[in-house]
Amino acid sequence: MADNIIELAGLTKMYDSFTAVDHLNLNIRKGEIFGLLGPNGAGKSTTILMMMGLTEPTSGMVKVCGLNPTTSPIDVKKKVGYLPEDVGFYDDRTGLENLVYTARLNSLSGKESQIKAMQLIERVGLTEAAHKKTGKYSRGMRQRLGLADVLIKSPEVIILDEPTLGIDPKGVKEFLELIVKLSREEGLTVLFSSHHLHQVQQVCDRVGLFVKGNLLAEGDIQSLSAKLYGNSPYIIEIEVSEDNGSLVTEERLKNILKEVKNITHIKLNGDKFQIDCSADITAGIARAIVQSGAGLHSMSKKEFGLDDIYYRYFEGGETNE
Amino acid sequence: MNNSFSLNNSWITKAQKWFNNDDKVLHPFWTIVYKEIADHVRSWRFIILIGIIALTCFGSMYTALANFDKAVKSSDPEGGFFFLKLFTISDGSMPPFFVFIGFLGPLLGISLGFDAINSEQNRGTLSRIMAQPIPRDFVLNAKFVGALIVISVMLLSLALLTMGVGLIMIGIPPTFEEFMRVMFFVAISIVYVAFWLNLSIFFSVRFRQPATSALSGIAAWLFFTIFYVLIVKLIINMSMPSQKMMMMPQQAQGFEGLKIFLMRLAPNQLFSEATSTILMPTIRSLGPLTMEQQYGSLPGALPLGQSLILIWPQVIGLIAASLLCFVLSYVSFMRREIRSR
Numbered sequence: 259m260a261d262n263i264i265e266l267a268g269l270t271k272m273y274d275s276f277t278a279v280d281h282l283n284l285n286i287r288k289g290e291i292f293g294l295l296g297p298n299g300a301g302k303s304t305t306i307l308m309m310m311g312l313t314e315p316t317s318g319m320v321k322v323c324g325l326n327p328t329t330s331p332i333d334v335k336k337k338v339g340y341l342p343e344d345v346g347f348y349d350d351r352t353g354l355e356n357l358v359y360t361a362r363l364n365s366l367s368g369k370e371s372q373i374k375a376m377q378l379i380e381r382v383g384l385t386e387a388a389h390k391k392t393g394k395y396s397r398g399m400r401q402r403l404g405l406a407d408v409l410i411k412s413p414e415v416i417i418l419d420e421p422t423l424g425i426d427p428k429g430v431k432e433f434l435e436l437i438v439k440l441s442r443e444e445g446l447t448v449l450f451s452s453h454h455l456h457q458v459q460q461v462c463d464r465v466g467l468f469v470k471g472n473l474l475a476e477g478d479i480q481s482l483s484a485k486l487y488g489n490s491p492y493i494i495e496i497e498v499s500e501d502n503g504s505l506v507t508e509e510r511l512k513n514i515l516k517e518v519k520n521i522t523h524i525k526l527n528g529d530k531f532q533i534d535c536s537a538d539i540t541a542g543i544a545r546a547i548v549q550s551g552a553g554l555h556s557m558s559k560k561e562f563g564l565d566d567i568y569y570r571y572f573e574g575g576e577t578n579e
Numbered sequence: 580m581n582n583s584f585s586l587n588n589s590w591i592t593k594a595q596k597w598f599n600n601d602d603k604v605l606h607p608f609w610t611i612v613y614k615e616i617a618d619h620v621r622s623w624r625f626i627i628l629i630g631i632i633a634l635t636c637f638g639s640m641y642t643a644l645a646n647f648d649k650a651v652k653s654s655d656p657e658g659g660f661f662f663l664k665l666f667t668i669s670d671g672s673m674p675p676f677f678v679f680i681g682f683l684g685p686l687l688g689i690s691l692g693f694d695a696i697n698s699e700q701n702r703g704t705l706s707r708i709m710a711q712p713i714p715r716d717f718v719l720n721a722k723f724v725g726a727l728i729v730i731s732v733m734l735l736s737l738a739l740l741t742m743g744v745g746l747i748m749i750g751i752p753p754t755f756e757e758f759m760r761v762m763f764f765v766a767i768s769i770v771y772v773a774f775w776l777n778l779s780i781f782f783s784v785r786f787r788q789p790a791t792s793a794l795s796g797i798a799a800w801l802f803f804t805i806f807y808v809l810i811v812k813l814i815i816n817m818s819m820p821s822q823k824m825m826m827m828p829q830q831a832q833g834f835e836g837l838k839i840f841l842m843r844l845a846p847n848q849l850f851s852e853a854t855s856t857i858l859m860p861t862i863r864s865l866g867p868l869t870m871e872q873q874y875g876s877l878p879g880a881l882p883l884g885q886s887l888i889l890i891w892p893q894v895i896g897l898i899a900a901s902l903l904c905f906v907l908s909y910v911s912f913m914r915r916e917i918r919s920r
């Protein structure tokens with residue numbers, strides 16, 4: 259496809275006998291936010307390093323913006339911004355100085371560098387800290403500065419390696435919103451890796467699930483869950499009790515719900531019942547329970563989060579380490 | 580935005596402001612070099628080093644001046660070279676200036692280079708810099724050039740200061756040739772320190788921990804200054820026949836040649852041969868001389884050109900040794916994987 263900005267085909271990276279990335283095929287479209295999701299050591303960072311030409315693939319092909327990063331890394335680096343995992347700055351310089359340095363490495367003139375650096379510092383909300391030494395920055399501030407650092411070269415693609423690691427929840431939320439906002443405004447393609455499911459879920463258009471150097475699944479969250487759960491994509495959790503206050507038994511509930519269609523499985527899970535069903539039948543279940551005279555205390559339809567998808571996949575794979 | 584440019588008033592910041600507000604596009608290579616120089620000049624390490632070297636300078640100046648009248652004899656064939664004596668004489672309590680530089684130069688080189696690459700890696704800045712559109716060797720080269728500029732300026736100003744103070748104290752102006760000899764001495768010292776700088780940059784590429792790489796550099800330095808001489812002596816003594824008187828003259832010459840060859844593998848030997856020749860014009864040869872060669876030669880000083888020809892191999896040897904270290908750093912750096920931290 260013409261609008262694929264990153265193409266990986268049969269990409270393999272071996273360290274001695276250990277295979278970090280195993281015949282990876284992945285296409286990322288222009289303008290989307292793609293999340294690389296996987297546990298630690300799944301080969302996410304290695305894949306990113308190969309995209310940046312910071313390590314050489316053992317075999318296979320990488321194309322970023324139509325260029326091969328192994329043979330023409332400089333052209334790729336002009337178009338791609340990369341925020342490494344746990345980014346570092348020169349601690350004895352101010353945030354502004356650090357940014358200006360990066361700008362000048364990208365062949366901007368002194369004046370342009372100053373102006374652009376200040377603008378970006380404003381955009382990532384570090385204006386007050388611009389003249390503070392980066393050694394005094396908090397983790398979240400450094401990550402923001404890192405984002406400004408990535409954007410200073412006006413890239414087409416930005417690659418962020420574990421950008422949310424070690425930031426508090428509020429900081430993560432703000433940071434992710436910032437990424438989404440910037441990418442929408444500038445039409446940037448964003449690739450970011452994380453082992454944090456919720457964060458990826460919040461912002462990504464598409465997700466790639468990565469385990470042991472393999473891409474297990476790829477797609478948006480709905481299609482991933484559909485792929486995974488097959489004929490029972492809905493789970494409804496209910497809490498029911500008899501008139502006298504005691505909990506209903508599993509038999510009793512099955513009896514109550516035997517008229518309701520599309521139920522594939524019922525099981526007791528602590529105080530709650532978990533009902534797997536092949537269609538959204540929340541209303542039907544509620545009606546049946548209320549009509550039977552039992553008390554319905556709570557009822558929730560479980561959305562398929564990546565969490566579930568993630569764990570399902572790892573249960574499916576033999577990843578018992 | 581006007582408040583954003585109100586920085587504090589230290590001169591470094593002012594200079595930097597001037598530099599930053601410049602309209603021209605600076606080549607990325609020189610951007611790194613400037614930053615390296617700024618880092619060196621601001622660092623405590625550099626201040627300490629310059630303190631040590633300045634003290635050395637002062638000390639050897641003092642001994643040289645105190646013994647100046649004894650060293651200058653009217654019958655001396657070197658009579659014309661009063662000024663160079665400032666750099667070469669001592670009363671034995673303290674080595675002369677050029678020996679001191681030979682001893683401390685490696686320390687200077689090692690301490691400016693031992694954490695060149697690995698500290699960037701440990702701070703997590705290396706992968707960020709490597710993600711910018713610059714060739715990888717820019718970082719390596721700029722680190723070298725930056726430190727070299729700092730060293731050159733420092734050695735040159737020290738030599739000029741020594742000359743200036745000497746001029747005031749002894750009242751004899753240097754001749755042009757003497758001046759040039761001192762300049763060549765500075766140039767050779769820079770080449771020598773550049774070798775150690777390169778070696779320590781290689782260690783900084785090779786070892787992840789700055790402490791390990793500093794220690795390796797210091798170990799190499801100690802090895803060459805102290806142990807290498809012992810080892811060479813041992814090899815020569817073991818390979819020579821026990822009865823020295825039984826040796827043929829050619830054999831004896833052969834052993835002497837072997838000894839000189841082995842000694843010259845050490846960079847400090849090359850440096851001391853080169854500098855002593857350039858600062859003591861009466862030195863006419865660096866190899867063994869037979870009686871026949873010496874017979875009939877008039878005592879006298881070599882002209883500058885001849886001294887330079889004499890030390891040319893030594894200088895080339897030093898440059899070759901630095902290139903070797905450079906190649907090693909290149910080989911291990913250019914294709915390596917750059918991970919963050």
